[in-house]
Amino acid sequence: MSTALLKLEHISLSFKAVKAITNISFAVAPGEICALIGPNGAGKSSLLNVINGVYQADEGTISYDGETRHIMQPHHAAERGIARTFQNIALFKGMSVLDNVLTGRNLKVQSNWLEQVFNLGRAKREALVQRKKAEEIIEFLQIQQWRNSLVGNLPYGLQKRVELGRALAAEPKLLLLDEPMAGMNREEKQEMSRFILDTQAEFGTTIVLIEHDIGVVMSLAQHVVVLDYGKKIGDGTPEQVRNNPEVIAAYLGTKH
Numbered sequence: 045m046s047t048a049l050l051k052l053e054h055i056s057l058s059f060k061a062v063k064a065i066t067n068i069s070f071a072v073a074p075g076e077i078c079a080l081i082g083p084n085g086a087g088k089s090s091l092l093n094v095i096n097g098v099y100q101a102d103e104g105t106i107s108y109d110g111e112t113r114h115i116m117q118p119h120h121a122a123e124r125g126i127a128r129t130f131q132n133i134a135l136f137k138g139m140s141v142l143d144n145v146l147t148g149r150n151l152k153v154q155s156n157w158l159e160q161v162f163n164l165g166r167a168k169r170e171a172l173v174q175r176k177k178a179e180e181i182i183e184f185l186q187i188q189q190w191r192n193s194l195v196g197n198l199p200y201g202l203q204k205r206v207e208l209g210r211a212l213a214a215e216p217k218l219l220l221l222d223e224p225m226a227g228m229n230r231e232e233k234q235e236m237s238r239f240i241l242d243t244q245a246e247f248g249t250t251i252v253l254i255e256h257d258i259g260v261v262m263s264l265a266q267h268v269v270v271l272d273y274g275k276k277i278g279d280g281t282p283e284q285v286r287n288n289p290e291v292i293a294a295y296l297g298t299k300h
């Protein structure tokens with residue numbers, strides 16, 4: 045088996061008296077889609093926040109792309125190619141689709157503010173490159189016709205796609221998706237699933253996603269990690285997890 049791109053070892057995290065994550069370890073192989081599942085409050089979002097440095101684990105280590113740390117700093121995570129989307133869409137609603145996707149390119153900008161204000165040589169050239177990249181992502185996600193629309197005016201499903209676009213604009217090595225299909229109907233979920241699979245196939249992106257729809261998880265992920273009350277109760281292929289009695293009892297048998 046190839047070396048993991050991401051490896052969490054013995055991660056624990058508490059919020060005062062609440063133990064959100066207890067001693068969680070798992071590894072994510074390069075290029076795989078790994079789904080984090082579990083009932084509400086199981087610790088899934090907290091775990092994504094530990095991976096990209098928004099929360100700092102009390103214990104444990106994170107190995108990512110050949111480097112092991114006790115905690116990940118948000119800027120370090122972003123610089124090293126970790127991007128994410130959020131459970132509640134976090135876009136600039138008053139800005140166009142194109143401008144939102146362009147914000148995903150911020151870390152790629154090398155010219156300084158003076159060059160940008162006066163649109164000097166390097167800034168000018170860079171702006172063209174950034175725009176070209178953003179347009180490529182927009183085309184990839186088939187949202188060209190809304191390129192100039194204000195994000196706040198778009199239907200929810202499309203906003204979710206724009207958010208994926210902004211994350212992809214950063215050309216991430218590891219993409220963290222927090223409920224990318226929440227609130228979508230069947231058709232929209234199928235569409236989003238296709239874009240996630242296309243992202244994996246086209247860019248080789250490693251993806252860790254949180255999803256409640258088990259049908260979607262089983263058809264999308266190659267690896268499933270199951271959390272319950274902050275603890276890991278399952279870790280394997282969709283087939284292995286589907287047949288794990290502890291998982292069936294804690295999650296698959298429960299309605300959400």
Ligand SMILES: Nc1ncnc2c1ncn2[C@@H]1O[C@H](COP(=O)(O)OP(=O)(O)OP(=O)(O)O)[C@@H](O)[C@H]1O
Binds near residue numbers: 062082083
């Ligand atoms: N910032 C915070 N402050 C205090 N407690 C928190 C915070 N974030 C999460 N928690 C608590 O940690 C536990 C795990 O929450 P988390 O949001 O990670 O679960 P989740 O599996 O993502 O849930 P959901 O599916 O509902 O989004 C819960 O008990 C939650 O109330």
